[in-house]
Amino acid sequence: xxxxxxxxxxxxxxxxxxxxxxxxxxxxxxxxxxxxxxxxxxxxxxxxxxxxxxxxxxxxxxxxxxxxxxxxxxxxxxxxxxxxxxxxxxxxxxxxxxxxxxxxxxxxxxxxxxxxxxxxxxxxxxxxxxxxxxxxxxxxxxxxxxxxxxxxxxxxxxxxxxxxxxxxxxxxxx
Numbered sequence: 224x225x226x227x228x229x230x231x232x233x234x235x236x237x238x239x240x241x242x243x244x245x246x247x248x249x250x251x252x253x254x255x256x257x258x259x260x261x262x263x264x265x266x267x268x269x270x271x272x273x274x275x276x277x278x279x280x281x282x283x284x285x286x287x288x289x290x291x292x293x294x295x296x297x298x299x300x301x302x303x304x305x306x307x308x309x310x311x312x313x314x315x316x317x318x319x320x321x322x323x324x325x326x327x328x329x330x331x332x333x334x335x336x337x338x339x340x341x342x343x344x345x346x347x348x349x350x351x352x353x354x355x356x357x358x359x360x361x362x363x364x365x366x367x368x369x370x371x372x373x374x375x376x377x378x379x380x381x382x383x384x385x386x387x388x389x390x391x392x393x394x395x396x397x
Contacts, residue, residue: 224299225326226254226368228361231290231340232333233261239270244358245331246271250282252365253373254329258287261333279381294343299325301344304360305336308347315367318346329364331357 228249233242242264246257250271259267263286271284287293294301300321318327330340341347350363365373386393 226365227256227258227326227328228254229287229290229293229328229330230257230259230333230357231261231330231336233259233264233267234334235262235264235267238333239264239267241356241358242267242333243270245361246284247274248358248362248365249329250275250280251373252362253369253376254365255281255283257282257284258290258293259284260287260290260293263288277382278384279378281379291339291343294328294330294340297326297328299327300346301328301330302346302348302364303330303336303340303344304350304357304364305332305341305347306349306352306354306360308349310352311348311350311364311367314346314348318348319368321345327368329361331361333357 228245230242230245238261242259246267249257257271268284268286271282275282300318302318330344332340348364350360381397383394384397386395
């Protein structure tokens, strides 16, 4: 299954850090691409592409002017992460089964999500019924979807890697 993420409503002057975090989580937790809509932001793209060049992996970021077309034209399952959806633990098995043979599009909001999104998707899923960030929702959902297998995923082509240790920070050039 190929996992893609669609970040709705990026605002260049206001959201560069949160959108970058969405991309970092998507990449680290097994997605292959992050589409983003709203304002086109070359700085966001440069930042994410720099991470991929240095830390490796098969991941890309792409601007999506027409989010409606991306959602309606998606051939696989479409999951919208929202605190108003069905609990992830009640639906994750069904989503896994529906996505095994096709691609999965995970949709996360930024500013207020248009009502149409709720109607266009196959699943409206919540990781909690409390206010939280799209970054947290994406991490929890991708972890549950893959049952933790993403934690062992290799990042081919990395120029830098972390050397795990109890204290301090240590990296190595590969």
